Amino acid sequence: MKARKLAIDGAIEFTPTVFPDKRGLFASPLQEPAFSEAVGAPFPLSRTIHSTSHRGVMRGIHFTTTPPGCAKYVHVARGRALDFVVDTRVGSPTFGQWDSVELDELSFRAVYLAPGLGHAFVSLEDNTIMSYLCSARYVPSEELSIDMLDPAVGLPLPDGIEAIRSDRDTAAPTLADALAQGLLPDYEYCQRHFPMP
Numbered sequence: 001m002k003a004r005k006l007a008i009d010g011a012i013e014f015t016p017t018v019f020p021d022k023r024g025l026f027a028s029p030l031q032e033p034a035f036s037e038a039v040g041a042p043f044p045l046s047r048t049i050h051s052t053s054h055r056g057v058m059r060g061i062h063f064t065t066t067p068p069g070c071a072k073y074v075h076v077a078r079g080r081a082l083d084f085v086v087d088t089r090v091g092s093p094t095f096g097q098w099d100s101v102e103l104d105e106l107s108f109r110a111v112y113l114a115p116g117l118g119h120a121f122v123s124l125e126d127n128t129i130m131s132y133l134c135s136a137r138y139v140p141s142e143e144l145s146i147d148m149l150d151p152a153v154g155l156p157l158p159d160g161i162e163a164i165r166s167d168r169d170t171a172a173p174t175l176a177d178a179l180a181q182g183l184l185p186d187y188e189y190c191q192r193h194f195p196m197p
Contacts, residue, residue, distance in 0.1 A: 008094050046134055058123075145172040
């Protein structure tokens with residue numbers, strides 16, 4: 001498995017070896033030794049999530065209040081998605097910046113997001129299944145979002161996509177509004193409590 005640090009500190013792309021044969025294929029999107037080597041500790045699994053999305057569905061930018069914080073490890077089990085990591089940590093050198101990875105059912109690339117980072121994706125095909133591993137339990141009041149279409153963030157959306165969003169995501173504040181409301185994670189807190197190599 002290959003690991004590659006993304007442009008946002010605390011975000012890593014993992015690419016496993018895929019083994020195709022006449023039956024189909026075999027891949028292991030999360031491998032503890034490679035993960036621990038890249039991150040410095042094993043992934044503390046608390047829950048798993050699967051979402052199915054039509055082409056054009058946009059989910060995010062989602063993040064968890066920090067503390068407590070929630071790390072995520074995401075990959076596409078079926079279909080294709082453009083996945084985004086957004087730095088929502090106040091005081092970070094890359095605050096408000098993003099990086100992206102195309103995830104699909106052939107490469108089984110995965111993205112790790114340390115606590116404090118925002119996550120979003122656009123489904124590029126119908127019936128795209130996104131699989132999430134999360135390090136914390138689900139507490140609705142701790143799950144926050146930022147408007148994925150905030151021009152100040154400037155996520156590049158693929159041509160020909162008609163956006164389909166939830167009411168929650170459509171009503172989400174901009175990054176500037178979330179900052180003004182004191183909703184965003186603190187970079188120094190994240191560095192102290194969730195260190196990255």
